Each structure stands twice: as structure tokens, then as C-alpha cells.
Amino acid sequence: MNDSQQILPFVDAHEIRQQARLIGFHQVGLARVDDSTAAIEARNAHLQHWLDQGYQADMAWMNNPKRQDITQVMPGVRSLICVALNYYTPHQHSSDTNHGKISRYGWGRDYHRVLQKKLKQLSEWLRSQHPDIQTRFYVDTGPVADKFWAQQAGLGWLAKNGNVITRKYGSWVFLGEILTNLELPSDRPHTEHCGTCTRCLEACPTEAIAAPFVVDANRCIAYHTIENREESLPAAIAQNLEGWVAGCDICQDVCPWNQRFATETDVADFQPYPDNLAPPLSELAALSDSEWNRRFPASALRRIKPVMWRRNAEAAQQSRSSQSS
Ligand code: B12
Ligand code: SF4
Numbered sequence: 001m002n003d004s005q006q007i008l009p010f011v012d013a014h015e016i017r018q019q020a021r022l023i024g025f026h027q028v029g030l031a032r033v034d035d036s037t038a039a040i041e042a043r044n045a046h047l048q049h050w051l052d053q054g055y056q057a058d059m060a061w062m063n064n065p066k067r068q069d070i071t072q073v074m075p076g077v078r079s080l081i082c083v084a085l086n087y088y089t090p091h092q093h094s095s096d097t098n099h100g101k102i103s104r105y106g107w108g109r110d111y112h113r114v115l116q117k118k119l120k121q122l123s124e125w126l127r128s129q130h131p132d133i134q135t136r137f138y139v140d141t142g143p144v145a146d147k148f149w150a151q152q153a154g155l156g157w158l159a160k161n162g163n164v165i166t167r168k169y170g171s172w173v174f175l176g177e178i179l180t181n182l183e184l185p186s187d188r189p190h191t192e193h194c195g196t197c198t199r200c201l202e203a204c205p206t207e208a209i210a211a212p213f214v215v216d217a218n219r220c221i222a223y224h225t226i227e228n229r230e231e232s233l234p235a236a237i238a239q240n241l242e243g244w245v246a247g248c249d250i251c252q253d254v255c256p257w258n259q260r261f262a263t264e265t266d267v268a269d270f271q272p273y274p275d276n277l278a279p280p281l282s283e284l285a286a287l288s289d290s291e292w293n294r295r296f297p298a299s300a301l302r303r304i305k306p307v308m309w310r311r312n313a314e315a316a317q318q319s320r321s322s323q324s325s
């Protein structure tokens with residue numbers, strides 16, 4: 001008898017789903033690692049191609065070989081419990097050109113904290129079922145392909161705009177997962193439903209969607225405003241910011257699935273901090289360290305340091321004024 005046979009009788013998949021929902025996750029799905037072998041190979045080939053093209057820009061951590069081999073992340077992993085949490089609120093971005101645009105993912109409390117707290121609860125419950133059960137959980141916090149596993153576990157599909165779209169909430173969901181040594185029954189991988197649509201490719205102001213499903217970070221406003229630590233932004237980005245100073249939601253805003261299925265979240269933590277909805281560009285261009293601390297408590301936007309806010313806001317101001325002159 002192997003370990004999993006000893007463990008299996010103590011937790012059934014139905015109970016796991018029920019527990020995940022009780023904790024507040026909006027979607028939950030299961031993926032067994034050995035059911036995903038062919039998909040993992042195809043995914044790794046795509047990822048390797050993406051890396052070979054240099055589409056990771058300065059995100060050298062994307063080269064970590066563990067990202068291509070989940071068993072290096074957790075030896076003995078057999079299954080993943082994948083979860084999604086809806087973060088949509090009906091607020092809209094300001095159309096005033098004196099205001100900067102902050103993308104929805106950063107409006108409220110840091111999603112890493114919100115999901116980690118819930119994943120910890122689910123993990124602890126799982127481990128309490130049997131002493132041999134092992135778990136590790138991630139929310140964009142390790143070399144795990146959150147989108148790939150979400151698709152394998154049937155939560156949604158990897159869409160042409162580079163995001164996972166769910167049928168229930170569109171792409172306004174954060175993804176996380178628990179890795180476990182439990183052998184769980186796989187859900188069916190989600191089928192793809194972009195069809196012939198190309199709205200996101202056409203709407204991207206910097207042509208960052210190099211081909212359907214493939215985002216080139218070098219050309220993506222989200223990458224440059226959040227991850228790029230250089231003193232100035234490349235001209236092709238700076239001139240096309242369209243007011244975005246922290247991330248970019250354009251390719252999600254235009255998506256028909258989001259236009260039809262976005263639903264307000266019940267997670268109070270994702271309600272926007274008031275200062276994040278229509279921040280004057282002039283304020284951001286002069287943001288001091290202490291003001292940065294005050295404005296972004298427990299926020300994913302702390303990844304954007306004060307000097308980056310000033311750089312982004314100045315570039316957005318300049319592109320606005322050159323467009324109006
Ligand atoms: C690197 C990264 C980025 C990079 C690169 C973006 C990207 N799409 O990969 C940058 C900094 C640009 C970025 C931006 C954003 N990100 Co980000 N990011 C990640 C991260 C850390 C890794 C993603 C990854 O592996 N990319 C590498 C490429 C190769 O992977 P891929 O998109 O899965 O590529 C697949 C396809 O290209 C496919 N493929 C390639 N060729 C072909 C051809 C065909 C025919 C087919 C079918 C498929 C196919 O195969 C590849 C491998 O599976 C994840 C967290 C995580 N740990 O997974 C978050 C994550 C993807 N980001 C997230 C978010 C919210 C964002 C932003 C929306 C934030 C914002 N508002 O600004 C933007 C969206 C930009 C966009 N259009 O994608 C969420 C997405 C949630 C969701 N619903 O999908 C994630 C999952 C974090 C989380 N845990 O919630 N991000
Ligand atoms: S996030 Fe913005 S810049 Fe990046 S691919 Fe989407 S529309 Fe283009």
C-alpha cells in the first residue's frame with residue numbers, strides 16, 4: 001500500500017470543494033499531476049519559446065526551471081486544488097485626463113494577503129484530516145504556473161489576452177492553488193472560448209499581444225508600470241500609456257466575456273481604497289516616500305516604488321499633453 005492509498009479514504013473531493021466554498025473561494029477545481037503529463041509538456045514548450053523570444057523582459061525569475069516541473073516545487077506532489085477569487089467592483093476609471101488610471105487588481109487590499117489567508121485555512125483543514133497529508137500553497141508567490149493549473153482544473157481558459165477567463169466572472173479573478181500529496185480526481189480541463197474574437201489584440205495600444213495567447217512583456221504597459229525598475233520608460237510605452245500608471249486593464253475591459261459576466265465581488269477587502277480610483281497625475285508625479293506609505297497600506301501596489309510612481313505619472317502627463325497639443 002502506498003501513502004496515497006493510506007490517505008485517500010480520509011478526504012473526498014466533494015468535502016474539499018465544500019470546505020473551499022465555506023472559506024469563501026468563488027471557484028475551486030482539482031488537477032492531478034499525472035493526468036496532466038501531455039499538457040505540461042505542451043505548456044513547457046510554449047513557455048520555453050516565450051523565454052527564448054525574450055518576452056520575459058527583465059523578469060529573470062521566469063527562467064526558474066522549477067516553473068516547468070511542479071515536482072521540484074514540492075517533491076511528492078500528486079494533485080493541485082486550484083481556486084479563483086472574483087475581485088470585480090462596478091467602479092469605473094475616471095475619464096478626466098488629469099487623472100491616472102490604476103488597474104483593478106490593485107484597487108483594494110493586496111490579493112496575495114487575501115488569498116493566502118484563505119488558502120492557509122483550507123490547508124490547515126486539509127492537514128487536520130490526516131497526519132500524512134502534506135500541503136503547500138501559492139498565489140503568484142512561487143514558481144508555479146497559476147494560469148496553466150487553473151485551466152487544467154477546469155476553472156477557466158487561457159485566453160488570447162494572456163489571462164484566464166472564467167464563465168462565471170470573466171477574467172476578474174485572482175488565482176491560487178494548494179499543492180498536496182493527496183491523489184485527487186481531476187476535473188476536466190477547461191475548453192477555450194475566444195473563438196474568432198480578436199478585440200484584445202486590436203485594443204492593445206502597444207501591440208503587446210505578439211500573437212493570440214502570447215504577451216510580450218517588453219511591450220506591455222502592465223510590465224513597464226509595475227516591474228520595470230529603469231529610470232525612464234521606453235518611448236513606445238511612454239507615448240501610449242493612455243493614462244495608465246499602475247498596470248493596465250485595456251485587454252480585459254474590451255473582452256466580451258468581461259462585459260457580459262463581470263459580477264460584483266462579495267470580498268469587502270477588494271473594495272477600492274478611495275485614493276486609488278481617480279488619483280490626480282500631478283499628485284503622483286510628486287509622490288513622497290511618506291505619502292506612498294500612507295496611500296498604499298497592505299496593497300499590491302507597494303511593488304511600485306515611489307520613484308516608479310513619479311516616473312509613470314510624469315510619462316502619463318507628458319503623453320497626455322503631447323496628444324492634446
Ligand atoms: C509573468 C506575469 C505577468 C507578466 C506577463 C503576462 C503574461 N500574460 O504572462 C506581466 C508583468 C506583463 C503581467 C501582467 C499582468 N498580470 Co500577471 N502574472 C505573471 C505570472 C507571474 C506568470 C505568468 C506566466 O507564466 N507567463 C509566462 C507565459 C509564457 O505564460 P502564459 O501566459 O501562461 O503563456 C501561455 C500561453 O502563451 C500559451 N501559448 C503560447 N503560445 C500558444 C499558442 C496557442 C495556439 C495556444 C493555445 C497557447 C499558447 O502557452 C503558454 C504557456 O502555458 C502570473 C502568476 C503565476 N505565478 O503564474 C501572474 C498573473 C498571470 N497575472 C495576473 C494579473 C492579474 C495580471 C494583470 C491583469 C495585472 C494588471 N491589471 O496590470 C496583467 C495582465 C497582462 C496580460 N495581458 O497578460 C493574474 C491573472 C489572473 C487571471 N485571471 O488570469 C496572475 C495569474 C496572478 C494571480 N495569481 O492571480 N503578468
Ligand atoms: S495589459 Fe495593456 S499593454 Fe498589456 S497586453 Fe493588455 S492591453 Fe496590452
Ligand code: SF4
Nearest residue numbers: 159160194197200255
Ligand atoms: S477579447 Fe476576445 S480574443 Fe481577447 S480574450 Fe476576450 S474573448 Fe478572447
